[in-house]
Amino acid sequence: MTAATPPAQSPSERRLSARISAISESATLAVDAKAKALKAAGRPVIGFGAGEPDFPTPDYIVDAAVAAAREPKNHRYTPAGGLPELKSAIAAKTLRDSGYEVEASQVLVTNGGKQAIYQAFATLLDPGDEVIVPAPYWTTYPESIQLAGGVPVPVVADETTGYRLSVEQLEAARTERTKVLLFVSPSNPTGAVYPREQVEEIGRWAAGHGLWVLTDEIYEHLVYGEAAARAEADGRSASLPMVVPELRDKCVIVNGVAKTYAMTGWRVGWIIGPQDVVKAATNLQSHATSNVSNVSQAAALAAVSGGLEAVATMREAFDRRRRTIVRMLNEIDGVFCPEPEGAFYAYPSVKELLGKDIRGKRPATSVELAAVILEEVEVAVVPGEAFGTPGYLRLSYALGDEDLVEGVSRIQKLLAEARD
C-alpha cells in the first residue's frame, strides 16, 4: 500500500455500501422536482421534464379502485405475484394487442415498470454479464443492470438514423460476456419506433447468437404518423416474441398501465416471460415487496380488461402536440429534431449551439444549456447527459397545448440570441 492510499475502512466505518453509493439520482425526476419547486414558489415555470401523461386516470378505472378499497378481502395480503384475475387479464390483453399467447403463470405483476426492470435484470444477470443498452437510454436501465452486478454496454444511435440502431452496430458491441439485449420501442427518451422489418432483423440476430432479450413495451399504444399506420395495417404493434418466435424462451417483456391509461401514480407494471424466469422473479418479489397494492391491482384490472378509447383520445392530443413541438424546435437555428413516432418525447440535438454566447453565458455542455434555459426563461428541460448522450435535450410533450407553445416560444426567443 502506498502512503497516498487511504487505509481501508472497516465494514462498520463504511456508511453506505459501494453498490448503493454508485447509484445516481434519477436526473429526470430531479429536473421535474426542481421545476415543481420553482412553480410552488410562485415562478411561472413551464416544465418539459415529466415522463407522465397530464390527463387524469379515466373514471371507470378510478371507480373500480374505489369499490375495491371498500372490500375487506383487499385489506389483506394477496399472492405476491399478482391477483390471479389480473394475471389472466394481462395475458388476454397481450393476445389482444400483440397477438402473443401466454399463460397467466408467465405473468408477474410488479410495482410499476421500474420494479419489473429491476427484477428482470436481478433474475437474469450474474456478476460481469453484459447487457447491450441502446443509447440514448432511459436513465433507470444502467442503474438497474449495475445493481444486479451486470455491465451496461451502451451503443449509441444518433439523429441521422432517427436514433435507430443497425444490427452491425449491435454486432460490434457483442462479446463473449453478452447475455442480454435491451430493446425499447417506442423509446424514451427519443420517441424512436422500429419498423417491423428492423424488429425482425434485430430479433433474428439476437436469437442467432443465443442472446436473451428484455423488451420494454410500455409505450406500445403511443405511436403516431407512419408508425401508427404500420400498426394499424398489421392490426397490432410489432412485439419481438411475435415477430421472432424462436426468441420466446429467452424473451422477457416489460409493460404496465402507467403510460397507456395515465396511471403513473398507481404503480402497476408487469413482466411476461418463460415460466422459470417468472417463478424466480416472483420469489424475489415475495421477499422484497410482496403483492402490489390490491386497490391498484383492481384499477389495473379495469384498465387492461376495458377498451382502448381513453388512450385513443390521449394519443390524438399527444400527436397534435408532437407536430407542434417538432416544428417549433426545428425553427430554431442550431437545433435539429428528427420526428419522433412514439411515446411523448422530442429529443433535439443542440450540439451546434454549445459554446455560443447566450446572454453573456457560454454553455459548453447540454447540462449547462439546460441550466441557462431554466435560469433565463424559466423552462425546464432534461439534458442529454441523463440519457448517456451529451449534446441533446429531452422535452416531454405531455403538457397542455398552451403551455407547450409558450414554453417552446420562450426557448426560441432565448436561443435566437445565441452568438459566436
Ligand SMILES: Cc1ncc(COP(=O)(O)O)c(C=O)c1O
Ligand atoms: C421506457 C420506460 N420503461 C418503463 C418505465 C416505468 O414506468 P412505471 O414504473 O411508471 O410503470 C418508464 C417510465 O418513465 C419508461 O419511460
